[in-house]
Amino acid sequence: MNENASGLKSQVQPIVVVDSISKSFTHNVKVLDNVSTRVTKGDVLVIIGPSGSGKSTFLRCLNGLEDIDQGTILIDGIPLDDHEKNRLKIRREVGMVFQSFHLFPHMTVLENVNLAQKLVRKKSKIEATQLSKDLLQKVGVDDKAAVYPNELSGGQQQRVAIARALALMPKIMLFDEATSALDPEMIGEVLDVIRDLANDGMTMVVVTHEMGFAREVSDRVLFMEHGCVIEEAPTERFFQQPAQERTRAFLRKIL
Amino acid sequence: MHKRVFYTPLDFILISLLLAAAGYVFYRIAFHLDYSWNWHVIPQYLFRYDVERGRWVSNYLIDGLVTTIRLSLWAGILALVLGFFFAVMRLSSSLFLRLFARCYIELMRNLPPVVIIFLFYFFLADQFLPLLHLEQVVSRLPPPLQRIEEFLFGDPAILSPFVSAMITLAAFESAYVAEIFRAGIESVENHQREAAYALGLKNHQTMRHIILPQALIRVLPPLSGQLISLIKDSAIVSVISIQELTYQGTQLMASTYMTIEVWTTIALLYLLLTFPCSVMVSYLESRFARS
Numbered sequence: 001m002n003e004n005a006s007g008l009k010s011q012v013q014p015i016v017v018v019d020s021i022s023k024s025f026t027h028n029v030k031v032l033d034n035v036s037t038r039v040t041k042g043d044v045l046v047i048i049g050p051s052g053s054g055k056s057t058f059l060r061c062l063n064g065l066e067d068i069d070q071g072t073i074l075i076d077g078i079p080l081d082d083h084e085k086n087r088l089k090i091r092r093e094v095g096m097v098f099q100s101f102h103l104f105p106h107m108t109v110l111e112n113v114n115l116a117q118k119l120v121r122k123k124s125k126i127e128a129t130q131l132s133k134d135l136l137q138k139v140g141v142d143d144k145a146a147v148y149p150n151e152l153s154g155g156q157q158q159r160v161a162i163a164r165a166l167a168l169m170p171k172i173m174l175f176d177e178a179t180s181a182l183d184p185e186m187i188g189e190v191l192d193v194i195r196d197l198a199n200d201g202m203t204m205v206v207v208t209h210e211m212g213f214a215r216e217v218s219d220r221v222l223f224m225e226h227g228c229v230i231e232e233a234p235t236e237r238f239f240q241q242p243a244q245e246r247t248r249a250f251l252r253k254i255l
Numbered sequence: 256m257h258k259r260v261f262y263t264p265l266d267f268i269l270i271s272l273l274l275a276a277a278g279y280v281f282y283r284i285a286f287h288l289d290y291s292w293n294w295h296v297i298p299q300y301l302f303r304y305d306v307e308r309g310r311w312v313s314n315y316l317i318d319g320l321v322t323t324i325r326l327s328l329w330a331g332i333l334a335l336v337l338g339f340f341f342a343v344m345r346l347s348s349s350l351f352l353r354l355f356a357r358c359y360i361e362l363m364r365n366l367p368p369v370v371i372i373f374l375f376y377f378f379l380a381d382q383f384l385p386l387l388h389l390e391q392v393v394s395r396l397p398p399p400l401q402r403i404e405e406f407l408f409g410d411p412a413i414l415s416p417f418v419s420a421m422i423t424l425a426a427f428e429s430a431y432v433a434e435i436f437r438a439g440i441e442s443v444e445n446h447q448r449e450a451a452y453a454l455g456l457k458n459h460q461t462m463r464h465i466i467l468p469q470a471l472i473r474v475l476p477p478l479s480g481q482l483i484s485l486i487k488d489s490a491i492v493s494v495i496s497i498q499e500l501t502y503q504g505t506q507l508m509a510s511t512y513m514t515i516e517v518w519t520t521i522a523l524l525y526l527l528l529t530f531p532c533s534v535m536v537s538y539l540e541s542r543f544a545r546s
């Protein structure tokens with residue numbers, strides 16, 4: 001099924017395979033319309049598009065937060081279908097970072113990062129804490145381990161949210177406008193963390209409005225409008241020679 | 256932020272008028288009311304001196320107060336447990352459980368409590384509990400356990416009626432408790448569930464570690480309010496001759512005819528129970544309003 005997958009790394013099996021998925025919330029308005037894409041292991045796919053074009057919905061379909069009406073999704077070879085077992089496996093392989101962080105307010109930073117390790121990976125508290133401390137150090141908030149989320153700045157909260165997702169050792173990370181809810185001076189510190197992850201070879205699907213950042217970290221870019229994929233291309237080609245007029249119009253507006 | 260308290264001239268006029276009115280009413284009561292005051296007999300119904308044992312013991316009213324405390328405490332705990340389970344059922348994915356809990360809650364909230372009391376009590380006390388032979392079970396317990404039983408549940412001879420009253424009270428309070436829990440659980444933002452889902456937690460783990468801890472903190476003030484209601488509502492079981500505070504009041508009134516003294520005393524005794532709880536609720540509310 002993979003023979004016509006184009007690109008440099010066609011010999012590598014893609015870890016995310018999305019085939020012709022469609023979704024509507026209410027009748028006849030398709031939020032996602034026949035969307036297909038593939039992500040190769042270690043690649044970063046950036047999704048751009050005007051607000052309301054279905055980017056978040058697409059991302060939420062990838063870990064089953066939203067159900068699709070048609071099409072198939074395959075994550076690391078596991079089909080995202082009605083089988084609870086498959087969904088659970090996929091949820092545990094896919095980390096997600098939300099626009100507004102969604103930390104657990106009744107737990108300290110450390111407990112937020114420990115939680116899934118203990119409940120999902122069945123680690124002891126000591127083991128979990130060890131990894132959590134490492135991750136918090138990696139995202140630069142290790143001094144806030146004992147603090148509750150509401151005492152942190154937005155940038156710090158988002159970095160904790162990233163650490164919390166990483167604590168499950170996911171194979172894929174999804175970022176939904178991770179910096180859109182932040183004050184301008186905090187955007188950089190979060191982008192730095194995501195950039196480091198990309199350099200470490202994490203497979204990622206990133207929705208963002210930060211075009212400079214998108215261009216810098218991504219291997220491929222996908223442009224969406226009204227739930228349709230207008231264009232998908234390797235990053236350099238996407239920005240330098242976009243094939244579609246609508247892509248050019250969008251890039252003119254935003255750059 | 257505290258609201259600054261200050262008085263305007265209008266407040267002074269209103270307060271003076273109120274005081275004058277109160278003074279006038281008091282004057283009429285004190286000097287023109289056709290009622291002979293007998294306040295001095297009330298204390299002996301609180302405590303009396305037991306000549307045989309040579310010490311002070313509680314009398315009708317304090318006994319009633321203690322029964323009210325016992326009843327409210329146990330019924331309260333039972334109502335919390337039942338209410339919690341009904342709330343979880345109400346939100347369950349099983350249609351049967353949802354319908355069952357819904358029916359129960361609606362039934363309890365749409366019937367007059369007195370009717371529920373009569374229905375439940377006569378079923379429980381006359382039909383069901385006698386099958387358990389509670390009194391016999393207690394009488395066979397070793398003496399230390401019997402004393403503990405008496406301390407916790409009162410006179411073993413009337414354990415069955417007490418337990419029936421407790422279950423009955425809990426049965427209908429649990430409907431209100433369930434609605435409070437349900438509202439609390441539903442008030443936890445959906446994105447908390449989504450974050451837990453994305454982290455690979457199972458439904459029951461999300462419930463236990465994410466939803467409930469946040470919901471419980473939010474329902475603490477309304478829940479304490481409901482428990483105060485329960486203390487007040489416990490007066491209803493006087494209709495089935497449970498010797499709690501209100502029942503003792505009716506008995507005492509029947510034998511002494513000191514209507515106003517008795518009921519004023521009883522009102523004060525209820526306030527003694529409920530007022531500290533109210534203060535605690537306001538404190539909780541202000542604390543959680545801040546965080």
Ligand SMILES: Nc1ncnc2c1ncn2[C@@H]1O[C@H](COP(=O)(O)OP(=O)(O)O)[C@@H](O)[C@H]1O
Pocket residue numbers: 025026031049050051052053054055056057058
């Ligand atoms: N839960 C929902 N119920 C109904 N409509 C929704 C829901 N979520 C998103 N939509 C609609 O789907 C469309 C795409 O939304 P979204 O995926 O959030 O777009 P984007 O992230 O690109 O801004 C929008 O028109 C939005 O109103």
Ligand SMILES: [Mg+2]
Pocket residue numbers: 055056057177
């Ligand atoms: Mg969005």
